[in-house]
Amino acid sequence: MGVGIEVTNLNAWYGATHTLQDINLNIPPNQATALIGPSGCGKSTFVRCINRMHETNPIARVTGTVRIGDLDIYEDAKPVEIRRRVGMVFQRPNPFPTMSIYDNVASGLKLNGYSNRRALDEIVEKSLRNSALWEEVKDELKKKSGASLSGGQQQRLCIARALAVDPEVLLMDEPASALDPVSTSKIEDLIFELKSQYTIVIVTHNMQQAARVAEKTGFFLNGRMVEFDSTHKIFTNPSDKRTEDYITGRFG
Amino acid sequence: MASGLAILATILVILPLVAIFVYLIYMGASSLNLAFFTQIPKPVGVSGGGMANAIVGSAIILALSSILGVPIGISGGIFLAEFGRGTKLANAIRFTADVLNGVPSIVMGIAVYALVVKPQGHFSAFAGGVALGIMMIPTITRTTEEMLLMVPHAIREAALGLGVPNWRSVLSITLKTASPGIITGCMLAFARVAGETAPLIFTVLGNSFWSTNINQPIAALPLQIYVFAISPYDDWHRLAWAGALVLIILIVLAVSLVRYVTSRGVMKGAS
Numbered sequence: 001m002g003v004g005i006e007v008t009n010l011n012a013w014y015g016a017t018h019t020l021q022d023i024n025l026n027i028p029p030n031q032a033t034a035l036i037g038p039s040g041c042g043k044s045t046f047v048r049c050i051n052r053m054h055e056t057n058p059i060a061r062v063t064g065t066v067r068i069g070d071l072d073i074y075e076d077a078k079p080v081e082i083r084r085r086v087g088m089v090f091q092r093p094n095p096f097p098t099m100s101i102y103d104n105v106a107s108g109l110k111l112n113g114y115s116n117r118r119a120l121d122e123i124v125e126k127s128l129r130n131s132a133l134w135e136e137v138k139d140e141l142k143k144k145s146g147a148s149l150s151g152g153q154q155q156r157l158c159i160a161r162a163l164a165v166d167p168e169v170l171l172m173d174e175p176a177s178a179l180d181p182v183s184t185s186k187i188e189d190l191i192f193e194l195k196s197q198y199t200i201v202i203v204t205h206n207m208q209q210a211a212r213v214a215e216k217t218g219f220f221l222n223g224r225m226v227e228f229d230s231t232h233k234i235f236t237n238p239s240d241k242r243t244e245d246y247i248t249g250r251f252g
Numbered sequence: 253m254a255s256g257l258a259i260l261a262t263i264l265v266i267l268p269l270v271a272i273f274v275y276l277i278y279m280g281a282s283s284l285n286l287a288f289f290t291q292i293p294k295p296v297g298v299s300g301g302g303m304a305n306a307i308v309g310s311a312i313i314l315a316l317s318s319i320l321g322v323p324i325g326i327s328g329g330i331f332l333a334e335f336g337r338g339t340k341l342a343n344a345i346r347f348t349a350d351v352l353n354g355v356p357s358i359v360m361g362i363a364v365y366a367l368v369v370k371p372q373g374h375f376s377a378f379a380g381g382v383a384l385g386i387m388m389i390p391t392i393t394r395t396t397e398e399m400l401l402m403v404p405h406a407i408r409e410a411a412l413g414l415g416v417p418n419w420r421s422v423l424s425i426t427l428k429t430a431s432p433g434i435i436t437g438c439m440l441a442f443a444r445v446a447g448e449t450a451p452l453i454f455t456v457l458g459n460s461f462w463s464t465n466i467n468q469p470i471a472a473l474p475l476q477i478y479v480f481a482i483s484p485y486d487d488w489h490r491l492a493w494a495g496a497l498v499l500i501i502l503i504v505l506a507v508s509l510v511r512y513v514t515s516r517g518v519m520k521g522a523s
Contacts, residue, residue, distance in 0.1 A: 056412055084415030094406035098428045108414035111424055158410070165414055 002030040002199030003069035003168045005050060010064035012045050012054055019045045021223045032191055032200040034214035036207055041220040043203045047171045051086035052079040068169060087162030091174040093154030095146030101137050104146040104157055108165035123164050131160035132190055152183025170194065172202040188213050207247055211235050219243045280493035288494055293460055299487055303495050305462050306476035312464060313456060313472055314446055316381025321388030322438055329396020334422045349390040360387055361451035369455060377470035380456035384448060388441040395437025399430040435514050439507045446503050449474040473499045
Protein backbone atom coordinates (compact mmCIF):
# COMPACT_ATOMS: atom_id res chain seq x y z
CA MET A 1 0.00 0.00 0.00
CA GLY A 2 1.08 3.54 -0.58
CA VAL A 3 1.86 5.96 2.20
CA GLY A 4 1.62 9.70 2.49
CA ILE A 5 4.57 12.06 2.13
CA GLU A 6 4.95 15.05 4.41
CA VAL A 7 7.46 17.68 3.39
CA THR A 8 8.40 20.44 5.82
CA ASN A 9 10.66 23.44 5.13
CA LEU A 10 12.59 21.66 2.42
CA ASN A 11 15.50 23.60 0.95
CA ALA A 12 17.95 22.30 -1.63
CA TRP A 13 21.08 23.63 -3.25
CA TYR A 14 23.32 22.78 -6.18
CA GLY A 15 26.59 24.41 -5.23
CA ALA A 16 25.63 28.04 -4.60
CA THR A 17 22.31 27.84 -6.48
CA HIS A 18 19.33 27.70 -4.16
CA THR A 19 17.12 25.40 -6.24
CA LEU A 20 14.34 24.72 -3.73
CA GLN A 21 13.14 27.25 -1.18
CA ASP A 22 10.97 26.43 1.82
CA ILE A 23 8.77 23.79 0.30
CA ASN A 24 5.89 22.62 2.50
CA LEU A 25 3.63 19.97 1.07
CA ASN A 26 1.48 16.99 2.03
CA ILE A 27 1.20 14.36 -0.63
CA PRO A 28 -1.78 12.05 0.02
CA PRO A 29 -1.40 8.24 -0.12
CA ASN A 30 -2.70 6.14 -3.02
CA GLN A 31 -3.23 9.05 -5.34
CA ALA A 32 -1.31 10.52 -8.20
CA THR A 33 0.12 13.94 -7.52
CA ALA A 34 1.38 15.97 -10.45
CA LEU A 35 4.08 18.61 -10.25
CA ILE A 36 4.06 21.18 -13.04
CA GLY A 37 6.08 24.27 -13.79
CA PRO A 38 8.53 25.69 -16.31
CA SER A 39 11.98 24.14 -16.90
CA GLY A 40 14.42 24.78 -14.08
CA CYS A 41 11.68 25.54 -11.54
CA GLY A 42 12.94 22.84 -9.16
CA LYS A 43 10.27 20.15 -9.61
CA SER A 44 12.80 17.50 -10.62
CA THR A 45 15.06 18.45 -7.73
CA PHE A 46 12.03 18.13 -5.46
CA VAL A 47 11.29 14.53 -6.41
CA ARG A 48 14.98 13.70 -6.18
CA CYS A 49 14.89 14.89 -2.57
CA ILE A 50 12.11 12.40 -1.80
CA ASN A 51 14.32 9.39 -2.53
CA ARG A 52 17.61 11.06 -1.59
CA MET A 53 18.95 10.92 -5.12
CA HIS A 54 19.65 14.64 -4.92
CA GLU A 55 22.62 14.04 -2.65
CA THR A 56 24.34 11.67 -5.10
CA ASN A 57 25.65 14.84 -6.72
CA PRO A 58 28.69 15.88 -4.64
CA ILE A 59 27.86 19.59 -4.76
CA ALA A 60 24.23 19.11 -3.68
CA ARG A 61 22.86 19.91 -0.23
CA VAL A 62 19.47 19.56 1.49
CA THR A 63 17.84 20.86 4.69
CA GLY A 64 14.37 20.31 6.12
CA THR A 65 12.37 17.16 6.77
CA VAL A 66 10.66 14.65 4.54
CA ARG A 67 8.48 12.03 6.21
CA ILE A 68 7.32 9.00 4.28
CA GLY A 69 4.66 7.35 6.43
CA ASP A 70 6.27 7.38 9.88
CA LEU A 71 9.81 7.50 8.59
CA ASP A 72 11.91 10.67 8.62
CA ILE A 73 14.03 9.85 5.59
CA TYR A 74 16.90 12.19 6.41
CA GLU A 75 17.12 11.09 10.06
CA ASP A 76 16.01 7.49 10.43
CA ALA A 77 17.40 5.59 7.46
CA LYS A 78 20.21 5.20 4.99
CA PRO A 79 19.76 6.43 1.40
CA VAL A 80 19.77 2.88 -0.03
CA GLU A 81 16.92 1.86 2.29
CA ILE A 82 14.88 4.90 1.28
CA ARG A 83 15.40 4.19 -2.41
CA ARG A 84 14.05 0.67 -2.01
CA ARG A 85 10.86 2.11 -0.53
CA VAL A 86 10.63 4.96 -3.02
CA GLY A 87 10.97 3.77 -6.61
CA MET A 88 11.95 6.10 -9.40
CA VAL A 89 11.26 6.22 -13.13
CA PHE A 90 13.44 8.59 -15.11
CA GLN A 91 12.83 10.88 -18.04
CA ARG A 92 14.65 8.73 -20.57
CA PRO A 93 14.14 4.97 -20.41
CA ASN A 94 17.34 3.55 -18.93
CA PRO A 95 17.24 -0.25 -18.93
CA PHE A 96 20.55 -1.98 -18.17
CA PRO A 97 21.87 -2.68 -21.69
CA THR A 98 23.81 -5.83 -20.78
CA MET A 99 20.84 -7.53 -19.10
CA SER A 100 17.92 -9.55 -20.44
CA ILE A 101 14.37 -8.34 -19.92
CA TYR A 102 14.05 -10.76 -17.01
CA ASP A 103 17.28 -9.65 -15.37
CA ASN A 104 16.36 -6.00 -15.78
CA VAL A 105 13.18 -6.52 -13.80
CA ALA A 106 14.91 -8.73 -11.23
CA SER A 107 17.96 -6.46 -10.96
CA GLY A 108 16.86 -4.45 -7.94
CA LEU A 109 16.30 -7.64 -5.93
CA LYS A 110 19.27 -9.58 -7.28
CA LEU A 111 21.72 -6.73 -6.70
CA ASN A 112 20.50 -6.50 -3.13
CA GLY A 113 21.30 -10.16 -2.58
CA TYR A 114 17.87 -11.74 -3.13
CA SER A 115 18.22 -15.08 -4.90
CA ASN A 116 15.13 -17.28 -4.38
CA ARG A 117 14.56 -18.29 -7.97
CA ARG A 118 10.94 -19.33 -7.82
CA ALA A 119 9.96 -16.20 -5.94
CA LEU A 120 11.92 -14.10 -8.45
CA ASP A 121 10.03 -15.70 -11.34
CA GLU A 122 6.76 -14.76 -9.70
CA ILE A 123 7.84 -11.23 -8.89
CA VAL A 124 9.11 -10.65 -12.43
CA GLU A 125 5.84 -11.84 -13.94
CA LYS A 126 3.75 -9.82 -11.51
CA SER A 127 5.79 -6.66 -12.10
CA LEU A 128 5.62 -7.03 -15.88
CA ARG A 129 1.85 -7.62 -15.67
CA ASN A 130 1.50 -4.53 -13.48
CA SER A 131 3.41 -2.47 -16.01
CA ALA A 132 1.31 -3.89 -18.88
CA LEU A 133 4.34 -5.33 -20.65
CA TRP A 134 3.96 -9.05 -19.88
CA GLU A 135 1.98 -10.03 -22.96
CA GLU A 136 4.47 -8.33 -25.28
CA VAL A 137 7.64 -9.87 -23.86
CA LYS A 138 6.70 -13.12 -22.08
CA ASP A 139 8.16 -15.35 -24.82
CA GLU A 140 11.57 -13.70 -24.88
CA LEU A 141 12.13 -12.82 -21.25
CA LYS A 142 15.61 -14.27 -20.96
CA LYS A 143 16.64 -14.16 -24.60
CA LYS A 144 16.23 -10.51 -25.45
CA SER A 145 18.15 -7.55 -24.06
CA GLY A 146 16.16 -4.82 -22.35
CA ALA A 147 17.80 -2.36 -24.74
CA SER A 148 16.29 -4.11 -27.78
CA LEU A 149 12.72 -3.05 -26.88
CA SER A 150 11.06 0.06 -28.30
CA GLY A 151 11.25 3.30 -26.31
CA GLY A 152 7.74 2.95 -24.87
CA GLN A 153 8.36 -0.69 -23.95
CA GLN A 154 11.68 0.26 -22.37
CA GLN A 155 9.94 2.82 -20.19
CA ARG A 156 7.36 0.24 -19.07
CA LEU A 157 10.26 -2.13 -18.41
CA CYS A 158 11.80 0.53 -16.18
CA ILE A 159 8.48 0.86 -14.38
CA ALA A 160 8.39 -2.92 -13.88
CA ARG A 161 11.95 -2.79 -12.58
CA ALA A 162 10.97 -0.11 -10.07
CA LEU A 163 7.85 -2.05 -9.00
CA ALA A 164 9.76 -5.30 -8.49
CA VAL A 165 11.45 -4.06 -5.31
CA ASP A 166 7.95 -3.45 -3.90
CA PRO A 167 8.14 0.27 -3.12
CA GLU A 168 5.45 2.29 -1.37
CA VAL A 169 5.98 5.41 -3.43
CA LEU A 170 6.67 5.72 -7.15
CA LEU A 171 8.37 8.89 -8.39
CA MET A 172 8.12 9.59 -12.10
CA ASP A 173 10.29 12.35 -13.54
CA GLU A 174 8.67 13.28 -16.86
CA PRO A 175 8.21 9.59 -17.67
CA ALA A 176 6.55 10.15 -21.04
CA SER A 177 8.40 13.18 -22.39
CA ALA A 178 10.65 11.06 -24.61
CA LEU A 179 7.80 8.88 -25.90
CA ASP A 180 5.32 9.01 -28.76
CA PRO A 181 1.59 9.68 -28.08
CA VAL A 182 0.56 6.01 -28.12
CA SER A 183 3.26 5.01 -25.64
CA THR A 184 2.41 8.08 -23.58
CA SER A 185 -1.22 7.07 -23.27
CA LYS A 186 -0.15 3.57 -22.23
CA ILE A 187 1.98 5.07 -19.46
CA GLU A 188 -0.93 7.24 -18.37
CA ASP A 189 -3.31 4.25 -18.26
CA LEU A 190 -0.69 2.53 -16.19
CA ILE A 191 -0.50 5.38 -13.69
CA PHE A 192 -4.25 5.06 -13.29
CA GLU A 193 -3.93 1.35 -12.53
CA LEU A 194 -1.00 1.75 -10.17
CA LYS A 195 -2.61 4.40 -7.98
CA SER A 196 -4.53 1.78 -6.05
CA GLN A 197 -1.31 0.23 -4.80
CA TYR A 198 1.23 3.04 -4.73
CA THR A 199 1.53 6.71 -3.97
CA ILE A 200 2.57 8.31 -7.23
CA VAL A 201 4.36 11.61 -7.75
CA ILE A 202 4.71 12.59 -11.37
CA VAL A 203 6.69 15.51 -12.74
CA THR A 204 5.38 16.64 -16.08
CA HIS A 205 5.70 19.41 -18.64
CA ASN A 206 2.44 18.39 -20.19
CA MET A 207 -0.48 20.04 -18.43
CA GLN A 208 -3.09 17.86 -20.11
CA GLN A 209 -1.24 14.90 -18.73
CA ALA A 210 -1.40 16.32 -15.22
CA ALA A 211 -5.11 16.98 -15.68
CA ARG A 212 -5.70 13.41 -16.92
CA VAL A 213 -3.85 11.38 -14.31
CA ALA A 214 -3.54 13.36 -11.09
CA GLU A 215 -5.90 14.07 -8.21
CA LYS A 216 -3.66 16.79 -6.86
CA THR A 217 -1.37 19.19 -8.66
CA GLY A 218 1.42 21.42 -7.41
CA PHE A 219 2.74 24.38 -9.37
CA PHE A 220 6.42 25.21 -8.98
CA LEU A 221 8.06 28.45 -10.03
CA ASN A 222 11.65 29.60 -9.46
CA GLY A 223 12.33 27.07 -6.71
CA ARG A 224 9.15 27.80 -4.77
CA MET A 225 5.85 26.01 -4.65
CA VAL A 226 3.29 28.60 -5.68
CA GLU A 227 0.14 26.58 -5.29
CA PHE A 228 -0.91 23.08 -4.32
CA ASP A 229 -4.50 21.97 -4.61
CA SER A 230 -6.85 19.52 -6.25
CA THR A 231 -6.10 19.19 -9.95
CA HIS A 232 -9.58 20.36 -10.83
CA LYS A 233 -9.17 23.58 -8.86
CA ILE A 234 -5.67 24.30 -10.22
CA PHE A 235 -6.86 24.02 -13.80
CA THR A 236 -10.23 25.70 -13.50
CA ASN A 237 -9.97 28.22 -10.71
CA PRO A 238 -6.40 28.74 -9.46
CA SER A 239 -5.99 31.06 -6.47
CA ASP A 240 -2.68 32.51 -7.58
CA LYS A 241 -2.28 34.82 -10.55
CA ARG A 242 1.05 33.15 -11.52
CA THR A 243 -0.57 29.72 -11.68
CA GLU A 244 -3.29 31.09 -13.90
CA ASP A 245 -0.75 32.75 -16.20
CA TYR A 246 1.16 29.49 -16.51
CA ILE A 247 -1.77 27.18 -17.20
CA THR A 248 -3.31 29.58 -19.68
CA GLY A 249 0.01 29.64 -21.51
CA ARG A 250 0.92 33.24 -20.87
CA PHE A 251 4.47 32.22 -19.99
CA GLY A 252 6.68 29.15 -19.51
CA MET B 253 37.79 12.94 -54.00
CA ALA B 254 37.46 12.77 -50.25
CA SER B 255 36.42 9.14 -50.30
CA GLY B 256 39.31 8.39 -52.67
CA LEU B 257 41.73 9.89 -50.15
CA ALA B 258 40.09 7.92 -47.36
CA ILE B 259 40.48 4.69 -49.29
CA LEU B 260 44.11 5.54 -50.04
CA ALA B 261 44.78 6.26 -46.37
CA THR B 262 43.11 3.00 -45.38
CA ILE B 263 45.31 1.07 -47.79
CA LEU B 264 48.41 2.81 -46.43
CA VAL B 265 47.40 1.80 -42.91
CA ILE B 266 46.70 -1.82 -43.76
CA LEU B 267 49.60 -2.29 -46.21
CA PRO B 268 52.45 -2.66 -43.67
CA LEU B 269 50.47 -5.25 -41.71
CA VAL B 270 49.69 -7.28 -44.81
CA ALA B 271 53.27 -6.91 -46.06
CA ILE B 272 54.71 -8.18 -42.78
CA PHE B 273 52.31 -11.08 -42.66
CA VAL B 274 52.88 -12.12 -46.28
CA TYR B 275 56.64 -11.88 -45.87
CA LEU B 276 56.52 -13.94 -42.66
CA ILE B 277 54.51 -16.64 -44.41
CA TYR B 278 56.90 -16.58 -47.36
CA MET B 279 59.98 -16.91 -45.16
CA GLY B 280 58.63 -19.03 -42.33
CA ALA B 281 55.82 -21.26 -43.52
CA SER B 282 58.14 -23.77 -45.16
CA SER B 283 59.84 -24.48 -41.80
CA LEU B 284 56.58 -25.09 -40.02
CA ASN B 285 56.00 -28.77 -39.39
CA LEU B 286 54.96 -31.01 -36.54
CA ALA B 287 58.51 -31.05 -35.15
CA PHE B 288 58.41 -27.26 -34.77
CA PHE B 289 55.58 -27.57 -32.28
CA THR B 290 56.76 -30.73 -30.50
CA GLN B 291 60.55 -30.57 -30.28
CA ILE B 292 63.06 -28.39 -28.54
CA PRO B 293 65.92 -26.72 -30.46
CA LYS B 294 68.61 -29.10 -31.75
CA PRO B 295 72.30 -28.34 -31.19
CA VAL B 296 74.23 -26.50 -33.88
CA GLY B 297 74.81 -28.68 -36.89
CA VAL B 298 71.97 -31.06 -36.22
CA SER B 299 69.08 -30.32 -38.54
CA GLY B 300 65.45 -30.17 -37.48
CA GLY B 301 64.25 -29.27 -34.00
CA GLY B 302 61.52 -26.88 -32.99
CA MET B 303 60.38 -24.29 -30.50
CA ALA B 304 57.95 -26.28 -28.39
CA ASN B 305 59.67 -25.19 -25.18
CA ALA B 306 59.59 -21.54 -26.23
CA ILE B 307 55.87 -21.69 -27.11
CA VAL B 308 55.04 -23.23 -23.73
CA GLY B 309 57.43 -20.82 -21.99
CA SER B 310 55.82 -17.79 -23.59
CA ALA B 311 52.39 -19.08 -22.60
CA ILE B 312 53.54 -19.44 -18.97
CA ILE B 313 55.15 -16.00 -18.85
CA LEU B 314 52.11 -14.35 -20.43
CA ALA B 315 49.76 -16.17 -18.07
CA LEU B 316 51.81 -14.92 -15.11
CA SER B 317 51.89 -11.37 -16.46
CA SER B 318 48.11 -11.39 -17.07
CA ILE B 319 47.40 -12.73 -13.59
CA LEU B 320 49.42 -9.84 -12.22
CA GLY B 321 48.61 -7.08 -14.69
CA VAL B 322 44.90 -7.51 -15.45
CA PRO B 323 43.47 -7.37 -11.89
CA ILE B 324 45.77 -4.52 -10.81
CA GLY B 325 45.16 -2.63 -14.04
CA ILE B 326 41.38 -2.95 -13.89
CA SER B 327 41.26 -2.11 -10.18
CA GLY B 328 43.33 1.01 -10.87
CA GLY B 329 40.95 2.03 -13.64
CA ILE B 330 37.94 1.52 -11.40
CA PHE B 331 39.53 3.68 -8.72
CA LEU B 332 40.34 6.47 -11.18
CA ALA B 333 36.88 6.53 -12.76
CA GLU B 334 34.57 5.75 -9.87
CA PHE B 335 36.02 6.34 -6.43
CA GLY B 336 38.95 8.71 -6.74
CA ARG B 337 37.56 11.13 -9.31
CA GLY B 338 39.09 14.57 -8.78
CA THR B 339 41.29 13.55 -5.85
CA LYS B 340 45.02 14.27 -5.71
CA LEU B 341 45.77 10.57 -5.38
CA ALA B 342 43.85 9.82 -8.58
CA ASN B 343 45.70 12.54 -10.47
CA ALA B 344 49.02 11.17 -9.20
CA ILE B 345 48.09 7.63 -10.27
CA ARG B 346 46.95 8.80 -13.71
CA PHE B 347 50.21 10.71 -14.20
CA THR B 348 52.28 7.75 -13.03
CA ALA B 349 50.44 5.40 -15.38
CA ASP B 350 51.09 7.69 -18.34
CA VAL B 351 54.78 7.92 -17.48
CA LEU B 352 55.01 4.17 -16.95
CA ASN B 353 53.49 3.69 -20.38
CA GLY B 354 56.41 5.61 -21.86
CA VAL B 355 59.19 3.76 -20.03
CA PRO B 356 61.35 1.86 -22.56
CA SER B 357 60.83 -1.86 -22.16
CA ILE B 358 64.54 -2.54 -21.63
CA VAL B 359 64.48 -0.19 -18.64
CA MET B 360 61.59 -2.24 -17.27
CA GLY B 361 63.76 -5.33 -17.68
CA ILE B 362 66.63 -3.76 -15.75
CA ALA B 363 64.29 -2.55 -13.02
CA VAL B 364 62.81 -6.00 -12.51
CA TYR B 365 66.31 -7.48 -12.66
CA ALA B 366 67.21 -5.28 -9.70
CA LEU B 367 63.95 -5.83 -7.83
CA VAL B 368 63.31 -9.56 -8.38
CA VAL B 369 66.20 -11.36 -10.08
CA LYS B 370 68.97 -9.92 -7.88
CA PRO B 371 67.31 -10.59 -4.50
CA GLN B 372 66.28 -14.09 -5.61
CA GLY B 373 69.72 -14.82 -6.99
CA HIS B 374 68.53 -16.40 -10.23
CA PHE B 375 66.65 -15.67 -13.46
CA SER B 376 63.10 -17.00 -13.54
CA ALA B 377 59.87 -17.16 -15.50
CA PHE B 378 58.30 -15.40 -12.52
CA ALA B 379 60.56 -12.36 -12.94
CA GLY B 380 59.58 -12.21 -16.63
CA GLY B 381 55.92 -12.34 -15.68
CA VAL B 382 56.45 -9.45 -13.27
CA ALA B 383 58.21 -7.33 -15.91
CA LEU B 384 55.54 -7.90 -18.55
CA GLY B 385 52.73 -7.61 -15.98
CA ILE B 386 53.94 -4.17 -14.91
CA MET B 387 54.06 -3.14 -18.55
CA MET B 388 50.43 -4.20 -19.00
CA ILE B 389 49.12 -2.17 -16.06
CA PRO B 390 49.14 1.40 -17.45
CA THR B 391 47.39 0.49 -20.71
CA ILE B 392 44.70 -1.49 -18.89
CA THR B 393 44.22 1.15 -16.21
CA ARG B 394 43.76 4.00 -18.64
CA THR B 395 41.44 2.06 -20.99
CA THR B 396 39.36 0.83 -18.05
CA GLU B 397 39.04 4.39 -16.77
CA GLU B 398 37.98 5.75 -20.15
CA MET B 399 35.50 2.94 -20.78
CA LEU B 400 33.89 3.37 -17.35
CA LEU B 401 33.55 7.11 -17.88
CA MET B 402 31.70 6.38 -21.14
CA VAL B 403 28.95 4.46 -19.34
CA PRO B 404 25.91 6.79 -19.42
CA HIS B 405 25.04 8.59 -16.21
CA ALA B 406 21.42 7.42 -16.64
CA ILE B 407 22.48 3.82 -16.10
CA ARG B 408 24.29 4.60 -12.86
CA GLU B 409 21.23 6.54 -11.69
CA ALA B 410 18.97 3.60 -12.53
CA ALA B 411 21.01 1.35 -10.24
CA LEU B 412 21.21 3.90 -7.42
CA GLY B 413 17.48 4.55 -7.75
CA LEU B 414 16.79 0.88 -7.03
CA GLY B 415 18.55 1.14 -3.69
CA VAL B 416 21.67 -0.64 -4.88
CA PRO B 417 24.76 0.40 -2.88
CA ASN B 418 27.29 2.37 -4.92
CA TRP B 419 30.06 -0.24 -4.78
CA ARG B 420 27.67 -2.94 -5.95
CA SER B 421 26.39 -0.78 -8.76
CA VAL B 422 29.97 -0.10 -9.89
CA LEU B 423 30.90 -3.79 -9.92
CA SER B 424 27.70 -5.28 -11.29
CA ILE B 425 26.35 -2.57 -13.57
CA THR B 426 28.95 -0.01 -14.64
CA LEU B 427 31.83 -2.45 -14.98
CA LYS B 428 29.66 -4.95 -16.84
CA THR B 429 28.34 -2.32 -19.21
CA ALA B 430 31.90 -1.19 -19.97
CA SER B 431 33.32 -4.71 -20.18
CA PRO B 432 33.63 -5.02 -24.00
CA GLY B 433 35.89 -1.96 -24.07
CA ILE B 434 37.84 -3.08 -21.01
CA ILE B 435 38.46 -6.50 -22.57
CA THR B 436 39.74 -4.78 -25.71
CA GLY B 437 42.15 -2.81 -23.52
CA CYS B 438 43.39 -5.98 -21.85
CA MET B 439 43.87 -7.65 -25.22
CA LEU B 440 45.83 -4.66 -26.53
CA ALA B 441 48.09 -4.76 -23.50
CA PHE B 442 48.47 -8.53 -23.85
CA ALA B 443 49.35 -8.37 -27.55
CA ARG B 444 51.84 -5.60 -26.88
CA VAL B 445 53.81 -7.44 -24.20
CA ALA B 446 53.55 -10.81 -25.97
CA GLY B 447 56.17 -9.67 -28.46
CA GLU B 448 58.48 -7.96 -25.96
CA THR B 449 62.04 -9.24 -26.02
CA ALA B 450 64.19 -6.75 -24.15
CA PRO B 451 62.61 -7.14 -20.68
CA LEU B 452 62.93 -10.92 -20.97
CA ILE B 453 66.67 -10.82 -21.55
CA PHE B 454 67.15 -9.49 -18.02
CA THR B 455 64.51 -11.62 -16.37
CA VAL B 456 63.79 -15.06 -17.85
CA LEU B 457 67.16 -15.33 -19.65
CA GLY B 458 65.97 -18.10 -22.00
CA ASN B 459 66.44 -21.84 -21.92
CA SER B 460 67.38 -24.36 -24.61
CA PHE B 461 65.73 -27.21 -22.75
CA TRP B 462 62.31 -28.10 -21.43
CA SER B 463 61.30 -26.26 -18.29
CA THR B 464 57.92 -25.33 -16.92
CA ASN B 465 59.21 -24.33 -13.50
CA ILE B 466 58.35 -20.70 -12.87
CA ASN B 467 61.35 -20.41 -10.53
CA GLN B 468 63.81 -21.34 -13.26
CA PRO B 469 64.98 -19.62 -16.44
CA ILE B 470 62.52 -20.48 -19.19
CA ALA B 471 62.42 -20.29 -22.98
CA ALA B 472 60.24 -17.66 -24.67
CA LEU B 473 59.35 -17.19 -28.32
CA PRO B 474 60.68 -13.66 -28.76
CA LEU B 475 63.94 -14.61 -27.05
CA GLN B 476 64.32 -17.75 -29.12
CA ILE B 477 63.64 -15.78 -32.30
CA TYR B 478 66.27 -13.26 -31.25
CA VAL B 479 68.89 -15.94 -30.51
CA PHE B 480 68.23 -17.77 -33.77
CA ALA B 481 68.05 -14.64 -35.87
CA ILE B 482 71.47 -13.32 -34.81
CA SER B 483 73.11 -16.74 -35.22
CA PRO B 484 75.21 -17.41 -38.35
CA TYR B 485 73.31 -20.56 -39.37
CA ASP B 486 70.81 -20.65 -42.23
CA ASP B 487 68.54 -23.33 -40.75
CA TRP B 488 68.32 -21.33 -37.52
CA HIS B 489 67.37 -18.25 -39.54
CA ARG B 490 64.53 -20.21 -41.09
CA LEU B 491 63.39 -21.34 -37.66
CA ALA B 492 63.47 -17.73 -36.48
CA TRP B 493 61.14 -16.71 -39.33
CA ALA B 494 58.82 -19.59 -38.51
CA GLY B 495 58.92 -18.57 -34.84
CA ALA B 496 57.91 -15.00 -35.73
CA LEU B 497 55.03 -16.31 -37.80
CA VAL B 498 53.87 -18.57 -34.98
CA LEU B 499 54.12 -15.72 -32.46
CA ILE B 500 51.83 -13.50 -34.54
CA ILE B 501 49.37 -16.33 -35.18
CA LEU B 502 49.24 -17.23 -31.49
CA ILE B 503 48.58 -13.63 -30.50
CA VAL B 504 45.75 -13.38 -33.05
CA LEU B 505 44.34 -16.71 -31.83
CA ALA B 506 44.47 -15.69 -28.15
CA VAL B 507 42.77 -12.36 -28.84
CA SER B 508 40.07 -14.00 -30.99
CA LEU B 509 39.45 -16.69 -28.39
CA VAL B 510 38.97 -14.17 -25.60
CA ARG B 511 36.65 -12.12 -27.81
CA TYR B 512 34.61 -15.19 -28.70
CA VAL B 513 34.30 -16.42 -25.14
CA THR B 514 33.37 -13.02 -23.75
CA SER B 515 30.86 -12.23 -26.50
CA ARG B 516 28.85 -15.41 -25.98
CA GLY B 517 27.09 -14.07 -22.89
CA VAL B 518 25.91 -10.91 -24.66
CA MET B 519 22.15 -10.56 -25.22
CA LYS B 520 20.39 -10.13 -28.53
CA GLY B 521 20.19 -6.46 -29.35
CA ALA B 522 22.37 -5.27 -26.50
CA SER B 523 23.96 -1.87 -27.04
